[in-house]
Amino acid sequence: MRAVKAVVPFKMRGAKTRLAPFLSPDERMAFSKAMLRDVLHSLKGIEVTILATEEFDSECDWAHVRLNPHDLNATLNEYIRRERTPTLIVMSDIPLIQEWHVHEMYSDGITLVPARGGGTNAIFMRDPSRFKVDFYEVSFLKHVAIANERGLPLKILDSFCMSTDVDKPEDLAEVLIHCPKHSCAYLRSIGVRLSYGKSRMGVERG
Amino acid sequence: MRAVKAVVPFKMRGAKTRLAPFLSPDERMAFSKAMLRDVLHSLKGIEVTILATEEFDSECDWAHVRLNPHDLNATLNEYIRRERTPTLIVMSDIPLIQEWHVHEMYSDGITLVPARGGGTNAIFMRDPSRFKVDFYEVSFLKHVAIANERGLPLKILDSFCMSTDVDKPEDLAEVLIHCPKHSCAYLRSIGVRLSYGKSRMGVERG
Numbered sequence: 001m002r003a004v005k006a007v008v009p010f011k012m013r014g015a016k017t018r019l020a021p022f023l024s025p026d027e028r029m030a031f032s033k034a035m036l037r038d039v040l041h042s043l044k045g046i047e048v049t050i051l052a053t054e055e056f057d058s059e060c061d062w063a064h065v066r067l068n069p070h071d072l073n074a075t076l077n078e079y080i081r082r083e084r085t086p087t088l089i090v091m092s093d094i095p096l097i098q099e100w101h102v103h104e105m106y107s108d109g110i111t112l113v114p115a116r117g118g119g120t121n122a123i124f125m126r127d128p129s130r131f132k133v134d135f136y137e138v139s140f141l142k143h144v145a146i147a148n149e150r151g152l153p154l155k156i157l158d159s160f161c162m163s164t165d166v167d168k169p170e171d172l173a174e175v176l177i178h179c180p181k182h183s184c185a186y187l188r189s190i191g192v193r194l195s196y197g198k199s200r201m202g203v204e205r206g
Numbered sequence: 207m208r209a210v211k212a213v214v215p216f217k218m219r220g221a222k223t224r225l226a227p228f229l230s231p232d233e234r235m236a237f238s239k240a241m242l243r244d245v246l247h248s249l250k251g252i253e254v255t256i257l258a259t260e261e262f263d264s265e266c267d268w269a270h271v272r273l274n275p276h277d278l279n280a281t282l283n284e285y286i287r288r289e290r291t292p293t294l295i296v297m298s299d300i301p302l303i304q305e306w307h308v309h310e311m312y313s314d315g316i317t318l319v320p321a322r323g324g325g326t327n328a329i330f331m332r333d334p335s336r337f338k339v340d341f342y343e344v345s346f347l348k349h350v351a352i353a354n355e356r357g358l359p360l361k362i363l364d365s366f367c368m369s370t371d372v373d374k375p376e377d378l379a380e381v382l383i384h385c386p387k388h389s390c391a392y393l394r395s396i397g398v399r400l401s402y403g404k405s406r407m408g409v410e411r412g
Contacts (some may be wrong), residue, residue, distance in 0.1 A: 114366060116322075117376070118383050118400075118407040137402055141383060160320060163366035170323070177324050177347060194324075196343050201324040 004106075006048045006088040007079065008063070009072055014054060016093070022169040022203070027190060034186040035166060038095035041181070042102055046088070051075060073135055080128035087128045091121045095180040096161035109153030113139045113162045123163050172203045180186055212254045212294040213285065214269070215278055216242055218262060223301070226275075228375040228409070233396060240392040241372060244301035247387070248308055252294070257281060279341055286334035291332045297327045301386040303366035315359030319368045320346045327368050378409045 016028045023031060033056075040048060040060045048063035050074070058065055068075050080087060090097070090107060093101035094115075105111045110131060111124035125131045130150055134142045147154040164174050166183075175183050176194050187203075195204040222234045229237060239262075246266045254269035257278070264271055274281050283362060294311060296303070300321075307380060311317045311332040316337055317330035317402045336356055340348045353360040370380050372389075381389050382400050393409075401410040 015355065093317075116366075116370075118379060118382070138383065138407055156369050157261050160322075160364050160366045160369035163369070164322075173324060174322070177344065178320075194344065201344055 001184055004046050005083075006043050006090060007051060007076065008036070008039060008043070008045045008048055008090050008092050009068070009076075010092040011050045011053045013054060013159050016167065018168050019172075021168075022172070023190075024047075031183065031186055032092070034182040035045070035095040036092045036178075037182040038180040039090060039097055039101060042097045042099050043088070043090065044099065046102070050092075076133045076135075080125065080131065083091040083128040085128070087125050089123045089125075089133065091115075091165060093165045093167070094121050094162055095166065095175060095183040096164050096178050097122075097180075098161065100161055101157070101159055104157055104159075107145075108154070110143075110147040111155040112140060112143050112147070113159060114158045115165050117164050119165065121165055124198055128203045142163075168176065169203055172202045176203065177201070207260050209291075210252050210292045210294060212249050212252045213257060213282065214242070214245060214249070214296050214298050215257045215274070215282075215319050216255055216298040217259045218258060222373065225372075225378075228411075229396075234396040237392055238299070240404070241301040241386075242298045243388040244386040245296060245298050245303055248303045248305050249294070249296065250305065250310070253283060256298075258391050267368040279339055282341075284337045286331065286337065286339070289334040291334070294331045295331075295339065297321075297371060299371045299373070299398075300327050300368055301381060302384050303386075304367065305326075307363070307365055307368055310345065310365075313361040314360065315361070316349075316353040316355070317361040317363055319365060321371050322369050325371065328369055329381050331339065351393055375409055376407075378383060379407045382409065383407070400404045 004197060012029055012032060017031050019028050040063050047081040048065050050058055050065045051068040052065050055092055091178060098180040105124040105153055109126055112120055113122040118140050119142060120139040120143050130152060173194055193204050193206055195202045218235055218238060221238050225234050245391055246269050251269060256269050256271045258271050291365055298334050309386040311330040313330060318326055319328040321327040324346050326345040338352055378398060379400060381393055398409050398412040399412055401408045
């Protein structure tokens with residue numbers, strides 16, 4: 001696909017509170033940035049706007065930071081209302097995403113990528129002006145309904161990697177197992193490693 | 207692919223204990239059977255052996271039940287040791303699987319389908335006699351290592367649907383959201399429905 005834009009919402013300070021007390025506030029911030037870098041890597045070659053809660057250096061040529069102190073849905077809907085260029089919205093906490101996933105998202109209408117727990121981790125809109133986003137709660141079902149109401153062709157991308165948003169300590173195990181570059185390296189650098197519980201994997205700090 | 211066999215391990219009584227106290231023992235058994243039916247439906251047309259802990263009626267023409275009172279890994283490895291026919295091993299608690307997933311699994315060597323938490327929810331073996339299974343704990347990484355040690359081409363199937371094994375009450379939400387036929391109908395029939403917590407979906411009983 002020739003011209004595609006991408007928007008990546010990003011919260012830095014006060015993000016990922018469910019990873020406390022496993023990670024300190026500074027570590028959560030550093031880890032959030034590492035996950036963002038993995039996500040941005042998958043979007044290489046695409047013009048990316050990071051909708052951030054505060055200024056920071058993305059350290060990434062193809063991404064520029066735009067401040068967004070407002071409600072995410074309102075901001076995104078204001079952004080896409082007049083946008084006709086095919087656009088991706090990709091969450092910043094899905095570090096297992098790879099470049100080929102992004103290509104799989106391209107479609108003739110709307111592509112939704114379900115998160116665990118009923119969320120939506122990414123959306124592709126061929127014509128953003130015809131869609132409306134509604135994140136939070138069971139956003140996946142809400143987005144399915146919006147696409148159907150508006151008569152937009154709907155593709156659902158079935159991906160474990162993209163369904164994995166990292167919110168809770170147990171999610172860190174997925175990062176260590178599947179090992180996306182920056183976020184896995186960061187966790188290892190602070191001594192986080194896999195541990196084997198009774199019936200499911202967890203993480204511990206060495 | 208012409209001739210393919212499938213093996214589905216199935217535990218009935220005493221299964222899914224982490225769904226207690228949300229579901230009673232009888233309900234857990236009925237729900238396990240409903241999930242199995244969804245899995246068997248995806249394997250339509252394939253000769254399926256259900257490795258079961260006790261006799262029961264699979265109500266399914268293409269699946270026969272074989273009793274397995276022994277260790278799962280030992281039984282599976284004994285089974286595949288002399289088997290040259292392409293074979294699938296599919297867990298019985300992944301009701302979101304569909305027929306097209308099964309076709310996606312076919313490959314020239316080994317296909318692994320990662321579960322959340324480091325497990326393996328399904329395996330395809332082009333030549334089972336060249337492989338060895340090692341379920342439990344981080345079986346995904348163990349299976350990757352076995353395929354690599356034995357020089358077998360490895361495909362990893364990235365699927366949210368197939369990664370979703372239903373073990374805990376919160377997993378029931380995935381069944382209600384993505385709605386595989388038999389298991390979703392069963393949960394609804396006993397009054398299980400989605401509930402909206404603070405930041406993530408759960409389930410409740412009406």
